[in-house]
Amino acid sequence: MSPSLQSNELSQRINAAAEALLEHFGTLPSTLIVAGSGLGGFAATLKDATSLGYGDIPHFPVSTVVGHAGKLVKGKCEGHEVLVMNGRKHLYEGVDSTEATLPLRALLKAGIKTVILSNAAGALNVRFDVGDLMLITDQINNMYRNPLMGGNLDDLGPRFPDMSEPYSRELATIAREVAVEKGIPLREGVYIANMGPTYETQAEVQMLRQFGDVVGMSTAPETLVAIHAGARVLGITLVSNSLVRRTDVVTTHDEVMEAGKEAAGKFNELVGGVVRRLHQ
Ligand code: HPA
Numbered sequence: 001m002s003p004s005l006q007s008n009e010l011s012q013r014i015n016a017a018a019e020a021l022l023e024h025f026g027t028l029p030s031t032l033i034v035a036g037s038g039l040g041g042f043a044a045t046l047k048d049a050t051s052l053g054y055g056d057i058p059h060f061p062v063s064t065v066v067g068h069a070g071k072l073v074k075g076k077c078e079g080h081e082v083l084v085m086n087g088r089k090h091l092y093e094g095v096d097s098t099e100a101t102l103p104l105r106a107l108l109k110a111g112i113k114t115v116i117l118s119n120a121a122g123a124l125n126v127r128f129d130v131g132d133l134m135l136i137t138d139q140i141n142n143m144y145r146n147p148l149m150g151g152n153l154d155d156l157g158p159r160f161p162d163m164s165e166p167y168s169r170e171l172a173t174i175a176r177e178v179a180v181e182k183g184i185p186l187r188e189g190v191y192i193a194n195m196g197p198t199y200e201t202q203a204e205v206q207m208l209r210q211f212g213d214v215v216g217m218s219t220a221p222e223t224l225v226a227i228h229a230g231a232r233v234l235g236i237t238l239v240s241n242s243l244v245r246r247t248d249v250v251t252t253h254d255e256v257m258e259a260g261k262e263a264a265g266k267f268n269e270l271v272g273g274v275v276r277r278l279h280q
Contacts, residue, residue: 007152007153008150009151010098013058013106013212015275017058017059020057021110025050028107029082030233031080031275031278032112032114032116033271034084035084035120036086036120037079038238039146039238039267046082047105048271051071060102060106061100061103068087070087072084072085077272077275078276079276080276082264083178088217088218090193091196097145097221098150100176101224102183104225105156109229114231114278115222116171117236118235119236119269120237121134121238122216123241123242123245124200124212125187126242126244129239129242132188132268133189133236133263133266134191135240136187136189136191136219136235137172137188138167138233139190139226140212140220142195142220143195146244147224157227161224161228162227163225166233167176168234170232171234171274174277178277182269188213190212191212193215193217193220195217197217214239228231236270238259241255
């Protein structure tokens with residue numbers, strides 16, 4: 001398939017999905033929250049919620065990962081309408097980054113302006129504890145894939161998007177203020193996106209810790225397409241395991257999910273506070 005054909009087809013798919021979203025939900029709220037591993041409970045805190053399964057939206061890939069429900073939930077958070085993506089497709093599931101980010105691009109096309117991305121990640125920073133929340137200040141896309149490869153979708157954004165400040169300074173300030181207000185400790189640092197699905201070897205950990213504070217398997221491609229489309233991004237990581245403190249213990253997906261459950265209260269409070277501030 002030639003790149004231009006591919007981008008035509010991608011554009012058509014994004015448009016079809018965006019139209020279906022608008023048809024189902026009416027106008028979309030301006031804020032989207034993408035719930036990471038173990039953080040899907042946030043959607044259950046919404047009032048007057050309605051949901052739509054990914055299987056009912058054209059071209060939305062369904063996640064195969066435990067803990068990723070695969071539905072969009074619209075409802076009220078702190079009295080304000082938001083949309084939650086419960087479940088995301090990861091590149092390690094075997095889709096390319098363009099396909100994995102199609103849902104987000106459709107949502108951006110349908111009117112989302114502010115994207116709150118969350119994820120679970122392993123700590124590379126020795127000061128970080130399991131259960132900590134971290135504000136993502138910057139990212140390293142170590143996946144060797146870029147979802148914006150191929151013909152550019154000019155109606156969404158520019159060919160060469162600036163990436164000097166992918167995480168909104170304004171949103172980061174709000175998150176810091178909310179954290180202080182609510183007494184939620186908030187770490188800060190650089191998120192490295194690895195392809196997965198394997199967790200890191202000790203040699204990889206030694207390399208990666210020179211460059212970042214946490215490592216995960218998502219988020220970076222979503223940030224790239226959101227910035228391309230002119231949206232603002234806030235990134236919150238839940239530290240689900242430490243890669244530097246316990247070389248004698250293996251990392252498991254169950255451990256990642258368990259940490260999510262324990263930190264869910266803090267996460268929900270932080271995001272709720274940010275949503276409230278966005279509407280003041
Ligand atoms: N490495 C990569 N991705 C992850 C980890 C990790 O240790 N924990 C949760 N997601």
